[in-house]
Amino acid sequence: MAANFWTSSHYKQLLDQEDVDVVHPLDKEKGITLEDFKLIKLHMANYIWKLAQNVKVRQRVVATAVTYMRRVYTRKSMTEYDPRLVAPTCLYLASKAEESTVQARLLVFYLKKLYADEKYRYDRYEIKDILEMEMKILEALNYYLVVFHPYRALSQLLQDANLNDISMTQLTWGLLNDTYKMDLILVHAPHLIALACIYIASVLREKDTTAWFEELRVDMNVVKNISMEILDFYENHRMITDDRIIAAFSKLNLKQ
Amino acid sequence: MGDTNSNNGNNTNTNNKKPEWLQQYDLLGKIGEGTYGLVFLARIKSSTNRGKSIAIKKFKQSKDGDGVSPTAIREIMLLREISHENVVKLVNVHINHVDMSLYLAFDYAEHDLYEIIRHHRDKVNQSIGQYTVKSFLWQLLNGLNYLHSNWIIHRDLKPSNILVMGEGDEQGVVKIADFGLARIYQAPLKSLSDNGVGGIFCVIGRYLVCSFMKREIVSLVFGLTFIVKGEPGNCLRARVRRGKALLRLQGNVVVTIWYRAPELLLGAKHYTSAVDMWAVGCIFAELLTLKPLFQGAEVKATPNPFQLDQLDKIFKVLGHPTLEKWPTLANLPHWQQDVQHIQGHKYDNTGLNTVVHLPIKGPAYDLLSKMLEYDPRKRITAAQALEHEYFRIEPLPGRNALVSPNGDKVVNYPTRPVDRTTDFEGTTSLQPSQPVSSGNAVSGSIPGAHGGTLRSGPRQMPVGGMQRMQPQAMQAYNNLASQPGMGSGMNPGGIPMQRGLPNQGHQQQQVRRKDTGMGMTGYPPQQKSRR
Numbered sequence A: 001m002a003a004n005f006w007t008s009s010h011y012k013q014l015l016d017q018e019d020v021d022v023v024h025p026l027d028k029e030k031g032i033t034l035e036d037f038k039l040i041k042l043h044m045a046n047y048i049w050k051l052a053q054n055v056k057v058r059q060r061v062v063a064t065a066v067t068y069m070r071r072v073y074t075r076k077s078m079t080e081y082d083p084r085l086v087a088p089t090c091l092y093l094a095s096k097a098e099e100s101t102v103q104a105r106l107l108v109f110y111l112k113k114l115y116a117d118e119k120y121r122y123d124r125y126e127i128k129d130i131l132e133m134e135m136k137i138l139e140a141l142n143y144y145l146v147v148f149h150p151y152r153a154l155s156q157l158l159q160d161a162n163l164n165d166i167s168m169t170q171l172t173w174g175l176l177n178d179t180y181k182m183d184l185i186l187v188h189a190p191h192l193i194a195l196a197c198i199y200i201a202s203v204l205r206e207k208d209t210t211a212w213f214e215e216l217r218v219d220m221n222v223v224k225n226i227s228m229e230i231l232d233f234y235e236n237h238r239m240i241t242d243d244r245i246i247a248a249f250s251k252l253n254l255k256q
Numbered sequence B: 001m002g003d004t005n006s007n008n009g010n011n012t013n014t015n016n017k018k019p020e021w022l023q024q025y026d027l028l029g030k031i032g033e034g035t036y037g038l039v040f041l042a043r044i045k046s047s048t049n050r051g052k053s054i055a056i057k058k059f060k061q062s063k064d065g066d067g068v069s070p071t072a073i074r075e076i077m078l079l080r081e082i083s084h085e086n087v088v089k090l091v092n093v094h095i096n097h098v099d100m101s102l103y104l105a106f107d108y109a110e111h112d113l114y115e116i117i118r119h120h121r122d123k124v125n126q127s128i129g130q131y132t133v134k135s136f137l138w139q140l141l142n143g144l145n146y147l148h149s150n151w152i153i154h155r156d157l158k159p160s161n162i163l164v165m166g167e168g169d170e171q172g173v174v175k176i177a178d179f180g181l182a183r184i185y186q187a188p189l190k191s192l193s194d195n196g197v198g199g200i201f202c203v204i205g206r207y208l209v210c211s212f213m214k215r216e217i218v219s220l221v222f223g224l225t226f227i228v229k230g231e232p233g234n235c236l237r238a239r240v241r242r243g244k245a246l247l248r249l250q251g252n253v254v255v256t257i258w259y260r261a262p263e264l265l266l267g268a269k270h271y272t273s274a275v276d277m278w279a280v281g282c283i284f285a286e287l288l289t290l291k292p293l294f295q296g297a298e299v300k301a302t303p304n305p306f307q308l309d310q311l312d313k314i315f316k317v318l319g320h321p322t323l324e325k326w327p328t329l330a331n332l333p334h335w336q337q338d339v340q341h342i343q344g345h346k347y348d349n350t351g352l353n354t355v356v357h358l359p360i361k362g363p364a365y366d367l368l369s370k371m372l373e374y375d376p377r378k379r380i381t382a383a384q385a386l387e388h389e390y391f392r393i394e395p396l397p398g399r400n401a402l403v404s405p406n407g408d409k410v411v412n413y414p415t416r417p418v419d420r421t422t423d424f425e426g427t428t429s430l431q432p433s434q435p436v437s438s439g440n441a442v443s444g445s446i447p448g449a450h451g452g453t454l455r456s457g458p459r460q461m462p463v464g465g466m467q468r469m470q471p472q473a474m475q476a477y478n479n480l481a482s483q484p485g486m487g488s489g490m491n492p493g494g495i496p497m498q499r500g501l502p503n504q505g506h507q508q509q510q511v512r513r514k515d516t517g518m519g520m521t522g523y524p525p526q527q528k529s530r531r
Helices: A025-029 A034-055 A059-072 A083-097 A104-116 A127-140 A150-160 A166-179 A190-204 A210-216 A220-237 A242-252 B020-024 B070-079 B113-124 B130-149 B211-224 B231-250 B274-289 B308-318 B327-331 B333-337 B339-343 B352-356 B363-371 B382-386
Strands: B025-034 B037-044 B053-059 B090-096 B101-107 B162-164 B174-176
Touching: A034 A059, A034 A083, A034 A104, A034 A242, A059 A083, A059 A127, A059 A150, A083 A104, A083 A127, A083 B070, A104 A127, A127 B090, A150 A166, A150 A190, A166 A190, A166 A220, A190 A210, A190 A220, B020 B025, B020 B090, B025 B053, B070 B090, B070 B101, B113 B162, B113 B274, B130 B162, B130 B174, B130 B274, B130 B382, B274 B352, B274 B363, B274 B382, B308 B352, B327 B333, B352 B363, B363 B382
Parallel strands: none
Antiparallel strands: B025 B037, B037 B053, B053 B101, B090 B101, B162 B174
């Protein structure tokens, strides 16, 4: 159902982490490890965000685009689906799905503009390539386009917990944005991701939310695990350097 | 769709230029068109569903080089999520990578309320039977209740978008179609207790995060954070962009305003599900009288949705709205701005009962007047309407709206005309093509579908009952795997329907996507004004 998460295609498509963490055989052949795989997806999520800043779309569009990109790579190889094209195309498709269409022309303009940033020197693609990839992505997504994001849950939960001051709102919102640098949205229900963000933030801000969490009757083991995953991510993120990203990319040996 | 096929572009079957996926169908011809593209009638060849009719909606590549049309994206997006007996069923999606076109395949519905009403008005000169009207209305409400329960507003309900199944398992079943303008208006947070787990509760103290990690987190959070600010401005820009796109559309498109709710005509910024209920009220009246209830003349080329004549038509029948009856009226932009015109005339008397010829104390009138309630917050909901007394008295509504169990005379409605001269590319064939009757290609030839344009096409179509051509969308199609009984499938999510929770303000005018171009000038006038 379009607006009921529990009957939605999103819910039905949730995967186990093990199924997300599978490197496509074609990519494996090229020596792509699971770490490389995650790194490239993270990098492309950042790229989508960077592009989105330029074309000026809502956060929701970015989140949907990243989700599309991550879903595509649960099924398709990076060898066949060049991330440098998939990422902007996912943003393009997401902008239509979220009713704030960005023109392909404009997107390509910013692709070229981002060339100035050596981290995103991906300018070999033209409008035609994006339009072609759009259809391939629609197919790869099996035409399931509705994505439920934790943002709405987050603000409602914060309100419910009486934690909706500016400080908590900003912190949790930021944490939530960062969860799109991981595959959490493919694995967990959005409200659980939101709860993990609230949980981490309340610990950081020394808010006692124990009683509130108790009343929720959610599986706190899951919330805890998601929280740990987020914290692990931050811990590991320090180690990520541009060199590692470039190394991972070079293994893909994509056409320049 | 699991069985989706696509042409990989390397399919060079010279014998048959059809893309691979298309070979599973026998293409019969074109049955409609709109700004988005064309609609075709086809039959499935495969043994499992042999002979089953499919309507294939082909979306043109947008002219401005912007890929798959956002309308198509939105329609696919919604249709992929919904499933209900009274909503058209998307059975497949196909992509032709060669010409970058997109095809949506629906179960085919032979009739629609527009044609049924027209047939009664122009051909049989007789009103639609009570049983049939009630069954249409009940099923329409049933489908709408499902949509509204799932936070989907249709936004473009009108007789031509309400399909009715022809002969077969689902004969007389209503299917709501054309979701190109529909939108999800609220993604509600489901209560957390519904995740099916519950029980296990593990209290975690604040010790989970060690203090040394805190600093790292803080710095990283802000180092990595996506766009947090600037939401409203961007929304606005998006809205403005979309507004422009719609304006462009209006240039060659007929906008339906007859079914548009008064709050929208008065400039309300938000759609609520109540706008669909107003349309249902208009359709109900039209089923009873065979005439559009509020047939306003449209003001073209205005960027705002203000339609004085349409409002005037409504006020004439229902009387002027008052602040007592509709308190939020005062907040509506056009009510405030155009005091002279809108508030100037005064129609006091409600003449609705005389227009629809219903006894004022009867349940039918009661239901209709509740659908046509001015205040959207007081307007009856689909769920409430289904419980109305009208549906509890004889004749009771049934699943096959076309055949009454009381043995009333069955009206035979004409089948949809099929333009057999147009191929999937939308080009008219120069060679006379083979018309088809009841299943497979048979004899008979088109008496010269020459000239290469559609202009003369319809008059030359060889199949009986071809008096009409549908220049606009024949858009959607139904559910093969029908659920038994009419009550099935309602509100599966169990979410109570709510009003007044509009989305964050994407305002959009309702647009009739009808193409007046395409060389259709040879059509009879009433077809051109079809709404």
